[in-house]
Amino acid sequence: MAILAILLFISIFLLILYGYPVAFTLGGISILYAICFLDPGSFIALSPRMMGVVSNYVLMAVPLFIYMGIMLEKSGLAExxxxxxxxxxxxxRGGLAISVVIVGALLAASTGIVGATVITMGLISLPTMLKxxxxxELATGTIAASGTLGQIIPPSVVLVLLGSVLNVSVGQLFAAALIPxxxxxxxxxxxxxxxxxxRPGYAPSMPKEELEAFWASGATRKVLQAFVLPMLLIVAVLGSIFAGIASPTEAAAVGxxxxxxxxxxxxxxxxxxxxxxxxxxxxxTSMVFVILLGATVFSFVFREMGGDTYLVSLIEEANLSxxxxxxxxxxxxxxxxFFIDFIEIIFIxxxxxxxxxxxMDIDLIWIGxxxxxxxxxxxxxxxxxxxLFYLKGVAPPGVTTQHLYRGIxxxxxxxxxxxxxxxxxxxxVYFLID
Known part of the structure; x- marks a missing residue:
């Protein structure tokens, strides 16, 4: 039976690589295996598990953080x-690229939506950097890398999903991920x-005339307007979580x-x-939750077939530290x-x-x-x-895929x-949670 669980895992992985929809592949193939190889009585426990996922209070943060990120994208604050x-x-020298990294970090702490951040910065800063x-290569690599900071800097949808799957506190996971x-x-x-x-020619400084014009035209007011509002939002969301005032879900609503x-x-x-x-x-949100429900079915069938026990025994027999x-x-x-989306990796x-x-007694916060x-x-x-796909979609005509690959x-x-x-x-990892 345990071998069948491994075959189930391989079957799903291959079908996803072949291009079948993730959510329906996860749930559909798992149900087929369950019908063929499991006792029908085991299905009784499946419905409560699926309802537990749908009613999970922590996962309510997912649509709220997504809403926050998309709304901020529309606000024009990034520009x-x-x-x-x-x-x-x-x-x-390199100041424009450094500013892209810092703004990427601020947007990550404000939105946590990678696609929106990469596209926004690609549209605004890539033509300017090239000009x-x-x-x-340096321009494209900087924008693509900075745009992904939303994966690790809280509040991150990735960390919310990892916290749910690993069954650890999302608030602690946020605190652990902030310093890294x-x-x-x-x-x-x-x-x-x-x-x-x-290589000074790779990243020149800005022309002196433009800088003088900026400082002569109310620079202090512009700086305050650009920084105060997003910083207030970051403090409201992350500060309320770290201070213990609000749960991640409540903080997501504030955000x-x-x-x-x-x-x-x-x-x-x-x-x-x-x-x-x-x-x-x-x-x-619908995409995430449909995949999550499919993953719940897969996880249930995999464990009912003894797949987790089999893997543990394999690791023990291999004497892996x-x-x-x-x-x-x-x-x-x-x-x-390289081949599948982060949501699929988290849930499979x-x-x-x-x-x-x-x-193995390894701390799951660190693993997260x-x-x-x-x-x-x-x-x-x-x-x-x-x-890279997001950036290529908004890059000027002269920017090729090879530029993106070499730059990243x-x-x-x-x-x-x-x-x-x-x-x-x-x-x-433990600096803020010890």
Whole structure:
């Protein structure tokens, strides 16, 4: 029976790679295996599990954070942030690229929606960077990498889903991921600064005339307008969680309302915008929950067939140490990210390996942060990195796919080195939760 569970896993993985819809493949194939190989009485326990998923209070944060991100995208706040930050760092070589990284981090802490962030920054900053003489590879790599920071910097939909699947506190997962996320931003900035110093032609500074004109035209007011509003939203959402005032779900509701008020304050709010935001939120939320329900069926059937017990026994017989098993899982997740979406990885692979981590007495909060970093890397990895597709869709005609691939490679290497560092020095994860 346990071998059938492994065959179930392989069957689903192959069908998804072949192009079948994830949600229906997960649920449909699992049900077929259950009908053929399980006792009909076992189906009694399936309905309560599915209802438990639908009524999960923590998962209510998903549509609220999605709404917050999409509403902020409509507010026009990203444009003013990028323009202001570019002028603040204008004197520095590579200052425009550094501003893109910082704005990416701020948008990540405000929205957590990767696609929206990459597209917004690609539309606004890529033409400007190319016009200023930036090397195409550096410009595209910086934008794609900065746009994925929403995967690891809270509030992140990825972390909410990981917290649900791993059955750990989402608030603690947010706190654990914050320092690694900010350190990753710092590493990006250091890389850009070194590149600009070694090869000045790759990242020139802004023209002196433009900087003087900016500072002469009410720069202080522009800086305050660009930074105060998003920082207030970040403090309201993350501050309420870390201070223990609100749960992640309650903080997500505060964020959704705050994003709406920000859009109103920018004069961008109207009925059409509200309809568009609600339509996109419903679409993305429905996709996530249909996949989650399918994954619940898969997880139930896999365990009923003894798949988790079989895997634990295999690991024990192979005498794999906890670190060796962790390395194996990280490699599998990284490779899977080349071919399938992060949601599919969270709902297919993570439930299978989580019981083994528990058996090995490995802290699941730490595992959640490592998985978040790894899944972020999958957004960047050629040939199927989703950030690359988003950016290519809005890039000027002269920017080729080869530019994107060459530009992102240094950032993928940075990600992998940083992930290895967090594995070797787990104290970074516990800084805010000890």
């Amino acid at each position: 003013s942030l990028l323009e202001t930050m570019a002028m603040l760092f204008g004197k520095v 200023r003489g930036y090397r195409t 996320g900010l350190l990753l931003v710092l590493v990006y900035i250091v890389y850009i600064a070194i590149t600009a110093w070694v 959704a309302m705050g994003a709406t008020l920000l859009t109103i304050s920018q004069g961008k709010f109207n009925l059409e915008v509200l309809k568009s935001v609600m339509r996109e939120t419903t679409h993305l 906890p670190m060796a098993f962790l390395a194996l899982v990280m490699i599998v997740v990284f490779v899977a990210g 692979i993570v439930p299978v390996v989580a019981p083994i981590f528990v058996q 942060v490592l998985l978040g970093l790894n899944l972020q890397t999958s957004f960047l990895s050629p040939p199927f990195g989703f950030s 490679l240094p950032f993928v290497i940075i990600q992998l080195v940083f992930l290895s560092t967090v594995i070797l020095f787990p104290e970074v």
